[in-house]
Amino acid sequence: MDFAFGPEDESLREEARDWLTRHLAPGPAPDPRAWERRLGADGWIGLGWDAAHGTYGNRTATLTGQVVWAEEYARARGPARLGHMGEQLLAPTLLAHGDAAQRIRFLPAIARGEELWCQGYSEPGAGSDLASLRTAAVPDGRGGYRITGQKIWTSYAHEADWCFLLARTTKGSHRHHGLSLLLVPMDQPGRIEVRPIRQMSGTADFNEVFLDGARARAGHLVGGEGNGWKVAMDLLGRERGVSTLARQIGFAAELSRVLQLALETGAAEDPATRDRLVQLWAELRTMRWNALRTLGAAGDPGAPSVAKLLWGRWHQRLGELAMRVRGPAATLGPYDWCAERPYELDPLQGQFLFSRADTIYGGSDEIQRTIIAERVLGIPKEPRP
Template sequence: MSLRAKREASPVDDNQDFRREVRAWLAATVTDDLRGAGGAGRENEAFDRRLAFTRRLAAAGWSTLAWPVEHGGQGASLERQVIFHEECAKAGAPSRVDHIGVTMVGPTLIQLGTTRQRERFLPGIAAATELWCQGYSEPGAGSDLAAVATRARLDGDQWVLTGQKVWTSLAHVADWCFVLARTAPPPEGASRHAGLSYLLVPMRQPGVTVRPIRQLTGDSEFNEVFFDSARTDRDLVVGEPGQGWRVAMATLGFERGAATVGQQVGFQRDLDDLVALARRTGAAADPGVRERLTRSWIDLTVLRAHTLRSLSAPPSAGTATVIKLLWSRWRQGLGELAMTVLGPAGVAAVPGDPDVDRWRRLFLFSRADTIYGGSNEIQRGILAERVLGLPRQDRR
């Protein structure tokens, strides 16, 4: 009997029993060759093995833990979602390759999609047989997302897309992309947000070209995506045409959910390992280094407390923004501290030293943490305008 069937036949009421169940499944499934694979800046690492692991998660019913039961999920409480992500992080489970579908597209379709769209896409997302990428950012529209220039026009029963997206994670392996495109000019005097639509576009067609972007780390998980008269069916627009901004913002809200707690468990493991490295190298004898390590621990404790409080409270303006500001600056600071702990080896060591390579990668990749997903400057502007009621920024 599968774990899903056992849970349905004999529901587990006690969260500690649930934690033990998750822990046991992970102990039996996360093999040494998978432990810690993937993650930020390493999305191409062991991809095929991580895909197989992701499909095992899906078959056991863990992938859609947060989805409503009527849509193929487990309907798990927030507390159990947090437990699951905590245990995954503690077990060193590899990063999943379906997270864009499961945590972003799936919940968006459940809340805002049509019955036909849910029937068409939710099973493939839940089983990890169809992978997704996000078509938001463009060369001239990153944090200022309303400036997107990709256009879509109706041609009979299809939308025809022309334009370019950039920094598109996992586009090279994705089957589908959710694309924010301009389908009509905003009415005179209206916000630039009007006239945008949220389209579901197949990636494997002649009108789509994907080009990898090589990063400082040497990896290329990000891509440029070019749409040259690419097509998608007329009914594959989520929400009403021209009302895509609301849908796009809902998707971003779903992204920053209970999984952020698991992310922070991973941060704690990184901090613990850096403390151990500082002791081995003697850097911990420096009072300045000890103070920065202590400050990192305090800041991470505050971040976790704030995240748990925010997740358990009703949604409010600025919540996701504050969490993004806190974790991005924290991890960037940890990368900088790692370089201090390594000393000259952080620059001079030849590639192949696992300790040095790990921390150099963290340092290099974390330079982007305060930029992607909305730069910190934009996030502070959001807080100023929407939470504090301050005058709108001059973006000229």
């Protein structure tokens, strides 16, 4: 199979490298919101949007062009994107399931980097088993909905302006029936409360979100009432793909750091450690070829699940090896724990601790295996209560 990029892709690669070199100056990371607006102003948001529906202020690019930009951004170690949820998940969903008014209202603001989004799916007791969610949305008598419930593990909810949220709009409905996808403004004091969740890595990227009569307009219902499960599943399928290839660039950099550390500490002299390093390298190359092979495989129910299974456990094994090659020093922090910052981690320690969640968030390994078994292999479904 030919995994090469064409002349147009390589031209875009040079342009992307030049832009990133000029705008990612050494020193502190840029302000996250200002960075999104900078990306938007220069046309780097929304490269993958369907041009048939309009450009909405973004530049268009082929699928391989999207890969080029994502890879170069990762290679340049660009800052974490606050706009990822809006650009990579909501925008393609609105192009596929939204109406013209919704696309005109929301897509230009995302393309300009002006409005940030979060995803309101998981709930306590309804994470991987999303169909058991209990958040309810009822008509408010004014052409909209009142939403009551709790969401959890909501990435960047403390920064978001809007939330695309899955709620139960049919009273008494069960499992995946009676769900709807709503677009909800986060600026509703007294009706929406965001509480950051402190992780064992010391960061707080995730949040609990409490909704107490939060309002959503009827015009902000995506795909029709009761069709939320179909829309949500299509959206989740977009969590992998181009972003998987970009993630692998970051993985390669992490693997390189672990290899250098193994050489510095002498751990590379151990045959078992060398074997693990080679195995991780080979598996990473296999992941890339698999991602390229399945790129653009629209409608393939197994491709996203296979990708998630491959990289989740791989990243955990890399974190475990990083701690092993460091030896006893892996248990020590880089700072004096009695100083002003009593809990700090170096990058490898943070990587190791955060990677423990890799096989859970975005759909647990158990759920991915179930999807492959039932939707690809045709194995009978497990009995459900």
